[in-house]
Amino acid sequence: MSIYTSHTHMDHCGYVIGYHVLPMFHLMGVGAMAAATWSGSISSVYPPQFPPMAPTPDTALSHLVYTKANAVVYPPIILHALMAMKPAETVEVLKKLVSVAYGGGPLNRSVGDALAKQGVKLGNLYGMTEVLCIANFLPTPVDGEDWDWVHVHKAHRIHYRDLGHETYEPIFMVSL
Numbered sequence: 182m183s184i185y186t187s188h189t190h191m192d193h194c195g196y197v198i199g200y201h202v203l204p205m206f207h208l209m210g211v212g213a214m215a216a217a218t219w220s221g222s223i224s225s226v227y228p229p230q231f232p233p234m235a236p237t238p239d240t241a242l243s244h245l246v247y248t249k250a251n252a253v254v255y256p257p258i259i260l261h262a263l264m265a266m267k268p269a270e271t272v273e274v275l276k277k278l279v280s281v282a283y284g285g286g287p288l289n290r291s292v293g294d295a296l297a298k299q300g301v302k303l304g305n306l307y308g309m310t311e312v313l314c315i316a317n318f319l320p321t322p323v324d325g326e327d328w329d330w331v332h333v334h335k336a337h338r339i340h341y342r343d344l345g346h347e348t349y350e351p352i353f354m355v356s357l
Contacts, residue, residue, distance in 0.1 A: 194221030196279070199245045199253035201227055202236035208310060209285055213254055225250045238262040242274060252280040254306060257288040264292050276300040284308065293328050303328040312337070312353045 198217075203210035217224045225248040227234040234240055241259050253275070260283060263271040275281050276299060284306035297303055305328070308314035315333050333339060338354040 191279075192221075195223070196220075196251040197223045197225050197248055199225045199241075199248065199250035199255075201225065201244050201253075202241045202256065202259055203254060207285070208313070209254075209256075209306075209308070212308075212313065238266060242267075242271060246274055250278065252278050252282070254282045254284065256285040257283050257292075258286070260296070261289055261292050264295060268295070272296065272299045272301060276302075278302065280304050282306040288329065290329065294326075297326070297328045305329060305331050307331040315339075315353075 193216075198213075200210070200213045203213050205211065205214070214224060216222065225244070227236070227240070227244060238259055241255065242263060245253055260271075260281075272295075275296065279302065281296070281301050282304045288303070288305075293303060305316060306314060307316045315337050316331055317334050340352045340354055341349040342352055344350055
C-alpha cells in the first residue's frame with residue numbers, strides 16, 4: 182500500500198481525488214498533481230482539449246460525478262457558488278465523498294455549517310508557500326461545528342509566539 186506518511190490519516194492508494202478547478206499556476210494545484218506520485222491516488226481533472234474547459238461550479242460538480250471521485254479539493258468560491266446555485270444537488274453529491282477539502286481562503290460559515298449539518302465531511306486544507314501544507318493532506322473530516330478549524334499534522338513542530346492582544350505568530354521549527 183502507498184501511504185503518504187507525513188501528511189495523512191488514511192491510505193489514499195486507489196482513491197480518485199477531484200482536482201478539477203484548482204489553478205495549476207498556484208502551489209495548491211501543483212501540489213495536488215504531485216500528490217498522486219507519492220500517495221497512489223488517481224487525479225481527476227478535466228479532459229485535455231483546446232480550448233481548455235472553463236472551471237465553473239457546474240463543470241466542477243458534473244466532472245466529480247462523471248469521474249466517480251472519492252474525495253475533492255475545491256477553493257471555497259466553488260462551494261459558495263454551488264450552494265447558491267443548486268444546494269440540494271450539491272449536498273447529495275458531496276455527502277457521498279470521504280472528504281471535501283477546501284483551501285486557498287476561508288469558507289463562509291453559513292455555507293460550511295449548511296454542508297456539515299447535512300453530512301458533508303469538510304476538511305480545512307491549510308498551507309503556505311514557505312512550508313507547504315500543514316494540515317493533513319485530505320484533511321480528517323470533522324463532524325459538527327469544528328469543520329473550519331485547521332488540524333495541524335503532528336509532523337509539524339510549531340511555536341506560537343505571543344504578540345499580545347490574544348494574537349500569536351506561528352513559527353515553524355525544523356520538522357523531520
